[in-house]
Amino acid sequence: MSWKLKATLLLGLAIPAFCGWPMSCFGAQIVPGIDWAAVGYLVSVHLVSCLLTGGRSYNRILAISAMISLPVVFGGGSISYLMYLLNMGGVSDPYFFGAHYLELAITMLSVVPVALSMVAVIPMGALEQRLIRGRQVVTRFQKSALMCLRVFNHVLFNVIPSIVEIMHEEGIFHTPPQGTSDASRPMSLGERWQRFHCRSKLLLQQLIQVGVQGICSAIEYIPLWSVEISQLPEATPGKQTSDSIH
Amino acid sequence: MVLVKGIDYAHAYDKMPLTWAFLRTVFSKIETGNATMCSLCQSATHYFNSYESREAAFCKHVYNLIPCKTEGPGRFWRDFSRISRRIGQVVMGPETAYITSNPRDCLAFSSPEQVLWAALMITDQRYSNPTAQVSAMARLFGIENTLKQPLRTLSGGETIKLALAKIHIQMQRCRKVVIASPFCWLSSANAIHLHRVVVGCRQKGLEVTLLSLLGEDSRSTLAAPLAALIDSRTPSLHLRCRGVTIPLGSAVDVTAHLPGHARLNDIDTELASPCLLVGDNGQGKSLVAKALCGAMPIGGQIEIHTNGREGRARLLFQDVLTQTLLRSNPTIARSHGTSEDSWCLYRAISRRISHIGREMGLSFNGDHHLAGQQLLKVKIMIVAVRLCTLPTVLVLDEPDWGLTRPVAIALVLAVIQEAHAMGVALILISHKPWWDPIARSMVIVRKRPADTANSSNLRFYIETQVRWGRGHVLET
Numbered sequence: 001m002s003w004k005l006k007a008t009l010l011l012g013l014a015i016p017a018f019c020g021w022p023m024s025c026f027g028a029q030i031v032p033g034i035d036w037a038a039v040g041y042l043v044s045v046h047l048v049s050c051l052l053t054g055g056r057s058y059n060r061i062l063a064i065s066a067m068i069s070l071p072v073v074f075g076g077g078s079i080s081y082l083m084y085l086l087n088m089g090g091v092s093d094p095y096f097f098g099a100h101y102l103e104l105a106i107t108m109l110s111v112v113p114v115a116l117s118m119v120a121v122i123p124m125g126a127l128e129q130r131l132i133r134g135r136q137v138v139t140r141f142q143k144s145a146l147m148c149l150r151v152f153n154h155v156l157f158n159v160i161p162s163i164v165e166i167m168h169e170e171g172i173f174h175t176p177p178q179g180t181s182d183a184s185r186p187m188s189l190g191e192r193w194q195r196f197h198c199r200s201k202l203l204l205q206q207l208i209q210v211g212v213q214g215i216c217s218a219i220e221y222i223p224l225w226s227v228e229i230s231q232l233p234e235a236t237p238g239k240q241t242s243d244s245i246h
Numbered sequence: 247m248v249l250v251k252g253i254d255y256a257h258a259y260d261k262m263p264l265t266w267a268f269l270r271t272v273f274s275k276i277e278t279g280n281a282t283m284c285s286l287c288q289s290a291t292h293y294f295n296s297y298e299s300r301e302a303a304f305c306k307h308v309y310n311l312i313p314c315k316t317e318g319p320g321r322f323w324r325d326f327s328r329i330s331r332r333i334g335q336v337v338m339g340p341e342t343a344y345i346t347s348n349p350r351d352c353l354a355f356s357s358p359e360q361v362l363w364a365a366l367m368i369t370d371q372r373y374s375n376p377t378a379q380v381s382a383m384a385r386l387f388g389i390e391n392t393l394k395q396p397l398r399t400l401s402g403g404e405t406i407k408l409a410l411a412k413i414h415i416q417m418q419r420c421r422k423v424v425i426a427s428p429f430c431w432l433s434s435a436n437a438i439h440l441h442r443v444v445v446g447c448r449q450k451g452l453e454v455t456l457l458s459l460l461g462e463d464s465r466s467t468l469a470a471p472l473a474a475l476i477d478s479r480t481p482s483l484h485l486r487c488r489g490v491t492i493p494l495g496s497a498v499d500v501t502a503h504l505p506g507h508a509r510l511n512d513i514d515t516e517l518a519s520p521c522l523l524v525g526d527n528g529q530g531k532s533l534v535a536k537a538l539c540g541a542m543p544i545g546g547q548i549e550i551h552t553n554g555r556e557g558r559a560r561l562l563f564q565d566v567l568t569q570t571l572l573r574s575n576p577t578i579a580r581s582h583g584t585s586e587d588s589w590c591l592y593r594a595i596s597r598r599i600s601h602i603g604r605e606m607g608l609s610f611n612g613d614h615h616l617a618g619q620q621l622l623k624v625k626i627m628i629v630a631v632r633l634c635t636l637p638t639v640l641v642l643d644e645p646d647w648g649l650t651r652p653v654a655i656a657l658v659l660a661v662i663q664e665a666h667a668m669g670v671a672l673i674l675i676s677h678k679p680w681w682d683p684i685a686r687s688m689v690i691v692r693k694r695p696a697d698t699a700n701s702s703n704l705r706f707y708i709e710t711q712v713r714w715g716r717g718h719v720l721e722t
Binding site: 135220 | 308309311312313315319322323326329330332333346350351352354355356357359360363364367368376396397398536539540541542543558560561563565568569571572573577580581
């Protein structure tokens, strides 16, 4: 199956995620927050994604989706419950926000795999290549597409891997506790809490730094590249847009 | 002339007068060629005493289109906002051809083939066969085997060769050429490519400007008194690698169309610190370093013991600015939860740098020598934080990047002294001959292409060869 057909199928599959139709027509709920249509959509997304991308890619997609969705859902739910217990911020009864987080979990586990499947199916690198190869002039639309693809590919294949390498090297998820303590001595509850608090704070700080670096690296060379891409000769209405290459 | 201890080549050549005469003629021709090449490049070079001043000078040539990233996210964001407001107004045009200090950043396309093709389009020439033109240019600059590869998978050396090839094409139309720091990326074997570009520019009457840091283009080795600053009792490093495969390309690729992997040959060897990891551009030195330090999810097994102690290896990346994640030094110091220890080590290394600087006859005065050397401060802090975790090995990947030669020498010697005092072994990665006299062991890294018929997506083999054992020192 060609990637164009796969991309079209995935785009079709993404329509309910974007506009809610036709799921809104089937409102029967299993439990508050989860209705039959959402579950049906979730199942079909994963089925189609597995069929179109292949087992190996689907495994990665599933892993990344879970890594993104579950912390957001469980983190959000836990914070809301804590706020409810402490009577802060006017948080409503867990019965209501529980339904909200269940819905969020189903939505994220459907939307993220669709987006990742599109990334997996559409050959962004090859598309970027194709926009120039065999041409001596490009249209304004092609220049814009080139710029978008450049930034996308730069983020996916350069910025993220570089940051991941740095995180691996720094062992960001294996940060040692502050100070040295006798490893053989059992720690008290207070010490354990202190260590957990330090680690969480440090991890949060490092994740923020990673995010800031990611955003800055992604946009850093946009001005320079936009000037470079704008230098490509532009097709005028009467000019030939592509020359055949033998 | 004693090249390797115990073998006097001059004496050997005296026994063969005809061969000697022939070789002498060849060597003299090479030396004359090298001298001409060096002087030609030097005449086009402007020297700076810090990375920051050189970047500032380069930015002016590209209409200040690059935001500053050495002073934290606040400054970056202000710069970027200012630049983005000007994007529509700046008309740089094809008259300026340039290479940024990290050559990958000036390549606005995804593969070498596309970069060269776009360069042909920008020069707006009607080639009868552009594909052949791109191939010919790739062959000229020695990147014909990497034409279809994503830029991400190219080594630093291959990237600068590609950037030079692009400039060689743009030369047809541009009026000036500006290259930031070409000497820190190109090995001496590949300096010919830079020379070709400079000669081409001169022949066309173009203005060519090479922006370099002081001494960056020097090919001389470290002076003997400085080499003697390294203690002869150095940590012993035992390295064992079995069945190591290193993935190439994106670690977050969901497409499963990975660009393949490289395989490292099995190693089981004893090395003396500092160990020099050498190899030409694009031979896989940095890949090996990243594999050793766990920066990449490798297959197989790597074991490192220093003086019988097992543990992690840590790495100072060549692109140290990315490694900072835009953090300031106090934030980097806190990154392992050992802020006080990091600052103690930072001060100890700084003191050693001052001391070595004085030995070198430089006007280093206390901590003032660090003023205006933001990149040096960052490197010291990154090293200090890593040493705090007491690794088995500290790998310095091209530690001279972004530093002048005297400052780089002072930094490397200071780090070696400090690491050895803590019982940590050092691996130095460099294509420059500067460090030969201080190396106590040497590993040569070479790339060997894999059989094209293989089905396991194996791209190439990285072969390492231990050249010197413990106690053998190069004499010149």
